Amino acid sequence: MQDQAASVSAGxxxxxxxxxxxxxxxxxxxxxxxxxxxxxxxxTLHLALLTGVPDELATPWTRVPLSAPMPVADAxxxxxxxxxxxxxxxxxxxxxAALVLPYxxxxxxxxxxxxxxxxxxLVLLWPGSHPPQLTPEERLAVVRGCxxxxxxxxxxxxxxxxxxxxxxxxxxxPPEPAVPDPDKAAAAVEFVQRLPGGSVALALDGxxxxxxxxxxxxxxxxxxxxxxxxxxxxxxxxxxxAVEDHYRAAVISRQQTSxxxxxxxxxxxxxxxxxxxxxxxxRILPSSEPGLTEVTAPKLPPPSAVHSRATALYHLxxxxxxxxEAVGTQDVIELAGDQVMPAFRIQSLIIMTSTEGRxxxxxxxxxxxxxxxxxxxxPLTSPTPAAHVLMTxxxxxxxxxxxxxxAYPSAGLRQAVAACAFLPLIVSGRPIGSLxxxxxxxxxxxxxxxxxxxxxxxxxxxxxxxxxxYDVKDQLAHSLQAHLLPHTLPRFTSLDVAARYxxxxxxxxxxxxxxxxxxxxxxxxxxxxxxxxxxxxxAAALMGQVRTAVxxxxxxxxxxVLSRTNRLLTDLDPGLFTSCLYIHLDLARHSACxxxxxxxxxLLRHPDGQTEVLGLPPGLLLGIDPASRYPTAEVPLPPGAxxxxxxxxxxxxxxxxxxxxxxxxxxxxxxAQDRSMDSVADTLVRYAKEAxxxxxxxxxxxxxxxxxxx
Numbered sequence: 001m002q003d004q005a006a007s008v009s010a011g012x013x014x015x016x017x018x019x020x021x022x023x024x025x026x027x028x029x030x031x032x033x034x035x036x037x038x039x040x041x042x043x044t045l046h047l048a049l050l051t052g053v054p055d056e057l058a059t060p061w062t063r064v065p066l067s068a069p070m071p072v073a074d075a076x077x078x079x080x081x082x083x084x085x086x087x088x089x090x091x092x093x094x095x096x097a098a099l100v101l102p103y104x105x106x107x108x109x110x111x112x113x114x115x116x117x118x119x120x121x122l123v124l125l126w127p128g129s130h131p132p133q134l135t136p137e138e139r140l141a142v143v144r145g146c147x148x149x150x151x152x153x154x155x156x157x158x159x160x161x162x163x164x165x166x167x168x169x170x171x172x173x174p175p176e177p178a179v180p181d182p183d184k185a186a187a188a189v190e191f192v193q194r195l196p197g198g199s200v201a202l203a204l205d206g207x208x209x210x211x212x213x214x215x216x217x218x219x220x221x222x223x224x225x226x227x228x229x230x231x232x233x234x235x236x237x238x239x240x241x242a243v244e245d246h247y248r249a250a251v252i253s254r255q256q257t258s259x260x261x262x263x264x265x266x267x268x269x270x271x272x273x274x275x276x277x278x279x280x281x282x283r284i285l286p287s288s289e290p291g292l293t294e295v296t297a298p299k300l301p302p303p304s305a306v307h308s309r310a311t312a313l314y315h316l317x318x319x320x321x322x323x324x325e326a327v328g329t330q331d332v333i334e335l336a337g338d339q340v341m342p343a344f345r346i347q348s349l350i351i352m353t354s355t356e357g358r359x360x361x362x363x364x365x366x367x368x369x370x371x372x373x374x375x376x377x378x379p380l381t382s383p384t385p386a387a388h389v390l391m392t393x394x395x396x397x398x399x400x401x402x403x404x405x406x407a408y409p410s411a412g413l414r415q416a417v418a419a420c421a422f423l424p425l426i427v428s429g430r431p432i433g434s435l436x437x438x439x440x441x442x443x444x445x446x447x448x449x450x451x452x453x454x455x456x457x458x459x460x461x462x463x464x465x466x467x468x469x470y471d472v473k474d475q476l477a478h479s480l481q482a483h484l485l486p487h488t489l490p491r492f493t494s495l496d497v498a499a500r501y502x503x504x505x506x507x508x509x510x511x512x513x514x515x516x517x518x519x520x521x522x523x524x525x526x527x528x529x530x531x532x533x534x535x536x537x538x539a540a541a542l543m544g545q546v547r548t549a550v551x552x553x554x555x556x557x558x559x560x561v562l563s564r565t566n567r568l569l570t571d572l573d574p575g576l577f578t579s580c581l582y583i584h585l586d587l588a589r590h591s592a593c594x595x596x597x598x599x600x601x602x603l604l605r606h607p608d609g610q611t612e613v614l615g616l617p618p619g620l621l622l623g624i625d626p627a628s629r630y631p632t633a634e635v636p637l638p639p640g641a642x643x644x645x646x647x648x649x650x651x652x653x654x655x656x657x658x659x660x661x662x663x664x665x666x667x668x669x670x671x672a673q674d675r676s677m678d679s680v681a682d683t684l685v686r687y688a689k690e691a692x693x694x695x696x697x698x699x700x701x702x703x704x705x706x707x708x709x710x
Contacts, residue, residue, distance in 0.1 A: 085132035104128025337365030607640030649696030
């Protein structure tokens with residue numbers, strides 16, 4: 001391994017993983033494999049290795065945030081294998097992916113780990129003909145293969161040559177086809193020539209590698225003119241999104257497909273595509289009538305070097321679907337960078353808005369940081385292209401720096417870019433900002449590409465406008481919640497306490513989780529924790545009312561505290577329910593009296609380290625029935641014992657039994673016996689970030705009775 005690793009130390013080293021991925025593909029019979037790596041302390045998966053499809057088809061998926069609702073992100077985050085046995089199941093669970101890939105295939109996503117450390121994830125696709133269930137043998141091969149990749153990554157890292165994802169994914173070549181002897185090869189050529197119609201061979205990337213004389217005649221071209229080209233580029237009458245979409249369907253689903261196209265002026269041709277792991281065989285036959293899947297191609301301009309129409313629509317659709325999941329402004333910027341930059345080979349992307357008559361950089365991605373310095377804070381009246389575009393709403397394209405300098409000689413952008421585009425971000429007819437795209441070499445912006453980039457700017461503008469509105473509401477909600485939660489906890493010489501609150505990392509970041517520790521006198525205290533239904537300002541406001549009601553009744557027996565609070569909530573009738581746990585702590589008698597209103601049971605860690613989930617008598621959620629009763633339970637709390645009070649966001653995860661998750665939390669709580677509660681709280685929060693999807697907020701309150709010498 002040392003010699004092998006040393007030979008690739010100058011590169012990313014992903015070639016070391018070729019044989020491991022190829023072995024998994026052979027063992028499972030998968031048609032496509034995508035290996036993602038997760039940088040240390042990273043939050044985004046990077047596509048490192050690809051086989052079975054050309055890299056262009058994988059461009060939208062080269063970077064996948066761990067928080068994204070995608071199969072590989074869920075597999076890595078949850079540490080389990082994700083199986084999707086049909087297109088319907090994909091659409092139900094992952095609508096974004098299904099929208100962009102409406103083809104028939106089955107999919108497995110599995111984590112790559114070493115111990116408890118996430119290293120990345122593996123995605124495998126099977127043809128649409130695969131059964132809807134993964135066989136035990138296939139599942140075992142996937143799990144073993146991921147374990148082997150994890151071991152290999154750990155070994156190369158230990159050798160001092162860690163494998164890291166490159167700037168673009170490494171594409172493994174397709175398997176070499178069998179080479180026949182000369183006699184068989186000659187017989188095969190004769191066989192093809194005798195077949196009616198034309199025969200064409202395509203590589204997996206769609207380029208023509210062979211066509212016979214009959215195919216050239218039907219296509220109206222010469223063999224030398226089209227070999228090595230994409231048919232929908234070299235033949236203008238095939239330059240239609242539906243034609244390329246049939247090719248994509250054949251490559252991804254590995255199933256036969258066919259369509260009928262009109263070759264002007266009046267010749268209808270039927271195309272049948274037969275894909276496998278090395279390419280696609282195409283049969284072309286004259287057709288007297290259009291088929292049901294006909295594609296009538298209009299007259300189109302000559303082909304250019306920009307994206308084909310199908311590819312452009314593919315990227316636009318993927319971006320639109322992705323932006324529907326953006327919540328805040330930074331989400332829009334990150335998603336735009338992940339999707340737009342690799343697809344269009346852009347080196348820098350900057351999004352700007354206006355504040356108090358000046359340009360303000362909202363965020364940027366890429367390799368030209370000096371651009372920000374040129375634009376950030378510049379007056380809207382300044383002679384800069386970014387300000388001009390924002391004020392006029394008219395896009396500007398500069399294929400070379402010379403043209404930019406000619407238009408804005410005082411902009412001060414020398415040596416910052418080689419080519420750039422400035423696009424207005426327009427919502428409801430009014431510019432709200434500017435999008436700057438920079439390139440590190442001259443870039444001819446042809447009309448089709450200009451239209452496409454303008455459409456992308458329109459999508460970003462709509463998403464940015466929604467995100468800014470969310471940011472304002474979110475800031476208001478967090479400010480409200482910050483004033484409703486306790487800023488500090490009271491100090492007791494006989495207690496070690498710590499508390500944490502974490503807003504949701506996905507979705508609306510404001511919730512109704514609360515906690516409190518109330519001093520009653522020198523030897524008694526009250527602890528409470530609860531969760532108001534919902535994630536909005538109403539939930540936060542109701543949380544403040546519940547916390548105030550508990551404060552007002554604190555000192556009474558726990559059942560009376562919850563009963564009074566319940567009657568108040570039913571009188572208010574807010575339409576939201578609340579779970580709550582209340583504990584009366586008698587520090588002199590070393591005991592705790594508890595009552596619950598539908599809240600997760602607390603953990604009790606005994607002085608010897610044994611930890612249990614307390615089985616409390618159940619009580620109904622607050623705000624449902626004004627006559628509800630809340631029975632109590634009393635437990636000893638000797639010096640050295642500790643209580644953990646938490647909300648369900650600390651343990652709940654899709655597909656994980658709640659009792660199992662709570663038991664796992666108890667195990668982590670038990671292991672931190674001799675540490676301060678502040679340190680233990682940090683440990684449990686880290687555990688929650690790894691074990692839960694982050695879609696719910698978290699409240700945590702830890703209380704430890706100190707030993708006399710403590």
